[in-house]
Amino acid sequence: MDYRQMTAPCGIDCFNCPMYAARENDKLRSMIAKNMNLTFEDAVCNGCRNQKGMCSAHSLEEPCSVYKCIEKKGLDFCFECTDFPCDFLHPYADQSSLRPHNTKVFNLCLMKKMGVDSWAETKAKKVRDTYFKEKFKL
Secondary structure (H helix, E strand, C coil): CCCCCCECCCCCEHHHCHHHHHHHCHHHHHHHHHHHCCCCCCCCCCCCCCCCCCCHHHCCCCCCHHHHHHHHHCCCCHHHCCCCCCHHHCCCCCCCCCCHHHHHHHHHHHHHHHCHHHHHHHCHHHHHHHHHHCCCCC
16 A cells, blocks of 8 residues: 555545545445435545545545645645644644544654654554544543
């Protein structure tokens, strides 16, 4: 798998996303459609870069701000930017239990430290699983 292609510029691991997995799983796709109030057709995603920043889950009318910024600056990932981290990556509580967006900066820091492929192969799934399944720890 091309992890660079299947990781959003903001650090979201598209390759671990249920909406990406739903491309080949109609049962999962139906469940996502129901839970996220989407049509069956919209309950699937081919990855941020493959959709040019137009995430199906958000019903965007134009590419997301991070994607537009990265395109404008000619970068692959936000961690490559001199302005990293910026407000485009700000965490929000709204829908945080459904969407992994609050993991973006953590993932980007790991990618910068470990490299994209190493992060993708050894850490990305654990980050997502921790975010959605484990108890908060201090």
